[in-house]
Amino acid sequence: MEITLNHYLAVSGLLFTLGLMGVILRRDLLVIYMSLEMMLNAANLTLVAFSRFNQHLDGQIMVFFTITVAAAEVAVGLALIVALYRVRQTTKVGDLTTLKF
Amino acid sequence: MPWIAPEILLTALACVLLLVEAFAKPCPRLIGFVTLAGIFAAIGITIATPIASEFYVAPWGGLYCLDRPAQFFKVFFLVTAALVTWISLAADEESLPNRGEFFVFPLLTAAGLCLLASTMDFMVLFVALELVTISFYILVAYQRTNAIALEAGVKYLILGALSSAFLVMGIAYTFGITGSTQFVEIGRAIGHGPLPLGLKFGLLLIIFGLGFKVAAVPFHLWAPDVYQGAPTSITAFLSVGSKAAGFILLMRVLYTAFGSAAAFATWIPMLSVLAALSMLLGNLAAIPQRNLKRLLAYSSIGHSGFMLIGIIAQIRTPGLAISVFIYLITYLLANLAAFLVIAVASKTIRGEQIHQYAGLWQRSPVLAASLAIALVSLAGIPPTIGFIGKLSIFGAAWQSGLYPLFWIGVVSAVAGLYYYLGVVKAMFWSEPLDNTPIPACLCTKALLLVLSGLTLLLGFWPQGLQHLVRIVQS
Numbered sequence: 001m002e003i004t005l006n007h008y009l010a011v012s013g014l015l016f017t018l019g020l021m022g023v024i025l026r027r028d029l030l031v032i033y034m035s036l037e038m039m040l041n042a043a044n045l046t047l048v049a050f051s052r053f054n055q056h057l058d059g060q061i062m063v064f065f066t067i068t069v070a071a072a073e074v075a076v077g078l079a080l081i082v083a084l085y086r087v088r089q090t091t092k093v094g095d096l097t098t099l100k101f
Numbered sequence: 102m103p104w105i106a107p108e109i110l111l112t113a114l115a116c117v118l119l120l121v122e123a124f125a126k127p128c129p130r131l132i133g134f135v136t137l138a139g140i141f142a143a144i145g146i147t148i149a150t151p152i153a154s155e156f157y158v159a160p161w162g163g164l165y166c167l168d169r170p171a172q173f174f175k176v177f178f179l180v181t182a183a184l185v186t187w188i189s190l191a192a193d194e195e196s197l198p199n200r201g202e203f204f205v206f207p208l209l210t211a212a213g214l215c216l217l218a219s220t221m222d223f224m225v226l227f228v229a230l231e232l233v234t235i236s237f238y239i240l241v242a243y244q245r246t247n248a249i250a251l252e253a254g255v256k257y258l259i260l261g262a263l264s265s266a267f268l269v270m271g272i273a274y275t276f277g278i279t280g281s282t283q284f285v286e287i288g289r290a291i292g293h294g295p296l297p298l299g300l301k302f303g304l305l306l307i308i309f310g311l312g313f314k315v316a317a318v319p320f321h322l323w324a325p326d327v328y329q330g331a332p333t334s335i336t337a338f339l340s341v342g343s344k345a346a347g348f349i350l351l352m353r354v355l356y357t358a359f360g361s362a363a364a365f366a367t368w369i370p371m372l373s374v375l376a377a378l379s380m381l382l383g384n385l386a387a388i389p390q391r392n393l394k395r396l397l398a399y400s401s402i403g404h405s406g407f408m409l410i411g412i413i414a415q416i417r418t419p420g421l422a423i424s425v426f427i428y429l430i431t432y433l434l435a436n437l438a439a440f441l442v443i444a445v446a447s448k449t450i451r452g453e454q455i456h457q458y459a460g461l462w463q464r465s466p467v468l469a470a471s472l473a474i475a476l477v478s479l480a481g482i483p484p485t486i487g488f489i490g491k492l493s494i495f496g497a498a499w500q501s502g503l504y505p506l507f508w509i510g511v512v513s514a515v516a517g518l519y520y521y522l523g524v525v526k527a528m529f530w531s532e533p534l535d536n537t538p539i540p541a542c543l544c545t546k547a548l549l550l551v552l553s554g555l556t557l558l559l560g561f562w563p564q565g566l567q568h569l570v571r572i573v574q575s
Contacts, residue, residue, distance in 0.1 A: 016270060023263060032259055039266035043273050050277030058282050059273070062224050066269055069231040073265070076238050077258050083242065084251040096252045099326040 008049035015042035029081050029091040033074075040070050103150050104167045104219070107143040107175060111212035114139040115205050122201040129200035133190045136204045140183045140211060147175045147215075163283050164222045169572075173426065174218035174349045177433065181342045182211035184437045184548075188334035191545045192444035203243055207338065210236040217346045221357070223272045223282040226350065230268070230314070233346060234261050237339060241331040253330025260313065260323040268310025274303030275358070284357040296363045304359055308371055311354070314347030315405045318378035328398035333447065336394055337440035340401045341433050347405075348425060351412055356422075365416055372413050376506055379406030380513040387520045393443060393453045396520060397436070400479060403513060404432055407491070410498050410506050417501030424493040426570045431490035431556075435478040438552040441545065442472040449539040455524055460533025468539060471549040473525045478556045480521035481514055485560040 015038055022035025044063045051059030085091055118132055152169060185207055213232035220226045238261065242254025276282050278300045279290035291300070312320040328336045355368055383403025390396040411425035443453060446468055450457045462469040478487030491514060498507040541549075559566050 016266075019266070023259070029255060029259070033262070036259070036262040036266060039263070040269060043266060043269035046270060046273035047276065050273060054277065054280055056276075056280050058224075059276050062227070062272070062276070062282060065224055065228050069228060069235075069265075072235055073231065073238075073262060076235055077262065080238065080242050080251065080254050080258055083245050084248075084255055087246060087248050087251055096255065098249050098252050099256075099330055 005049060005053040008053075009046065012042045012045040012049065015039075015045065027093050029084075029093060032093070033077055033081065037070065037074065040066060103146075104165065105216075106146050106150070107179070108212045108215050110143050110146065111139060111208050111215070115208035115212070118205045118208070119202065122205065127201065129204065130190065132201040133186060133204040136208055137183060137186050137190075139208065140179055140186065143211070143215070144176060144179045144183070147172060147179065163285055164225050165219050166221045167219055170349065170352070170426075171219040174345065175215045177345055177429065178211055178214035178218065178342055181338065181345075181433060181437070182207050182214075184441075185334050185338040185342070187544075187548060188337055188437070188441050188444045189332075191441065191542065191548075192333060192448065203240070203332075206236045206240050210240070210338065210342065214342055214346050218349050220350075220353065221284050223275070223284075226354075227265075227269065227272065230346075230350075231265065233343065234265070237261075237335070237343065240335045240338070241327055243332060243335070249330045250332070253327045257323055257327045264310045264313035264320070267306045267313075271303045271306030271308075271310060274299050275307065278303065284353060287358040288360050291359070291361050291364060293361055294363065296361075296367055301367050304364070304367055305371070307354060308368065308375075311347050311350055312375060314350065315344050315409075316347075316379075316402050317375040317405045317409060318382045318402060321379070321383070321402045321405075324402055325395050325398040328401075329392055329395045329453075333394070333440055333444040336397075337437055337444075340397065340440070341436050344401065344405060345429055345433075348408055348412070348429065352415075352422065352425075355412070356415070369413055369416060372409055373503075373506060376406045376409035376413065377509045379403060379409065380510055381406075384513040384517040384520075388516070390520070391455055393455055393458065393524065396455070396524070397439060400517065400521070401436070403517060404428075404479075406513070407494050407510060408432075410503060410510060411494050413506070414497035414501040414503060417503070418497070421497040421501060423570050424490075424497040427493045427566060428490040430566065430570075431478060431486045431559075434552055434556050434559075435475040435485075435487055438471050438549060438556070439475040439479070441549060441552070442468045442475070445541050445545055446539055449537065455527055457534065458524065459527045459531035460536075461528040461539075463533055463536065465539040465541060467546050467549060468541060469528045471553045473528060474553045474556055476521045476525055478560070480518050482518070483560065484557065486556045486563075486566070488560060489563045489566060 019035045019039035019042060023032050026032050044066055047059040047063050051057060081091060122132060152167060152172060186204060210233050213229045216229035220229055238254060238258050241257050242251050244250040275287060278297050279287045281287055281290060316324040359368060379402050383399050383406060387396050387399035390399060408425050408428050411422060415422035447453060478485035481487045481491035495507060495510060
């Protein structure tokens with residue numbers, strides 16, 4: 001069987017949906033953050049697949065930027081979660097209820 | 102490269118100041134004043150840069166443009182950044198650790214915002230947007246030992262990263278179908294034909310991502326918590342700078358890249374729903390709020406809805422996007438004055454609950470009057486500039502036949518009067534909890550006078566505002 005663009009799009013769509021479900025359903029900040037990274041990587045896979053099959057290199061260049069930016073985001077994000085853990089001794093979403101209506 | 106000079110200046114200054122901060126440990130206020138000087142220099146450069154006569158000049162193969170709207174937004178962002186730095190200096194929040202760095206991050210944010218004003222390519226858009234967003238993650242959670250600030254920071258982080266993921270996926274599909282990341286090329290590739298399904302999907306995801314930036318319902322969930330938990334000056338920056346960035350991006354992406362009739366049929370209904378929901382929910386949910394910053398958060402969600410009407414109206418009757426520009430100016434003046442008062446007052450009041458502002462008039466007439474003028478302007482009551490803003494948006498809606506949005510807007514604006522005037526009533530006609538006067542330095546008073554003065558003056562003399570905006574449009 002030949003692997004076509006649609007196969008790649010299906011896989012990346014699946015990854016994206018899995019990530020989104022993780023963000024919505026999981027209750028731990030670290031796991032949620034991991035799911036978010038999975039969503040970003042699903043988008044990267046889409047970009048690379050389109051780039052490969054359409055013979056445009058722009059998509060692959062975009063992936064480099066996305067990876068770099070995601071790394072910066074993780075650096076700041078993990079630092080934030082660590083700081084939160086130091087103050088509250090928890091990373092569970094259910095405990096973050098100081099700010100509400 | 103005179104076009105990109107403001108961005109380069111701001112970024113270089115931020116890097117230098119970070120190094121100086123790390124090794125020389127100067128007085129934090131000094132860094133604040135250098136930051137302010139840098140921003141003023143950037144404003145000067147932006148205004149002095151000549152604009153080419155054609156619609157846009159696109160150096161570097163169309164990645165970047167400098168047209169009148171870009172220049173308007175750059176000055177807008179830089180003025181916001183300058184005022185935010187001023188608020189930080191006036192609030193003088195001693196509780197902040199490493200206060201020197203706190204003045205540096207707004208520089209990076211301002212650089213990112215300036216870049217966003219000029220972007221003509223999805224790659225530049227994404228990188229600049231993330232520069233802004235990541236700087237904001239740091240700024241929102243700057244009080245590292247304060248549980249509330251950290252909670253706000255983490256909420257902003259999770260929802261911000263979620264919106265970035267949607268945006269990248271949207272960009273991926275748009276790139277995949279059209280074969281380009283440049284707005285002009287995408288517009289050319291779409292042509293006049295119908296929109297393929299993949300492109301509709303991409304457009305939907307991009308609007309998700311940008312809707313988060315402007316805090317439009319249903320992507321507003323982060324706004325109340327983050328506005329309440331962040332340092333007051335940063336709340337002001339988020340509510341004015343970050344929101345305006347969302348609007349210039351919406352204009353660029355929707356008008357340039359998705360500017361065909363088939364694309365309009367896809368995004369106009371989506372944006373109309375966002376506008377209607379934002380106006381209604383923003384103004385109704387603000388009514389029961391007891392925290393002033395949270396109240397202003399819901400009010401800012403409502404204002405997003407009003408401005409979205411202007412974006413849609415431009416399609417039916419070209420030229421009406423001018424109402425968004427007018428509205429943004431009114432919003433900047435009123436919102437920054439309000440947050441400046443909150444920042445200065447919370448040094449004495451130690452809280453942002455509305456009942457703590459009771460009798461503010463007896464404790465500090467200047468602060469109370471400025472806050473009252475700002476709130477009246479946000480409510481859109483004449484003779485303030487806010488009335489002109491509302492008038493131009495509603496006028497645009499009526500002129501382009503958006504009657505359902507017009508009526509929803511009028512109803513929500515009337516509902517908005519209730520909570521804005523509730524705060525004014527508490528400040529002027531309630532007994533204060535205690536009678537200690539609230540001190541404010543002379544500079545703060547002068548700045549408040551300028552902001553309130555402009556709010557009133559331009560309300561009486563709207564031709565000045567229209568003239569300014571007409572220059573932008575030409």
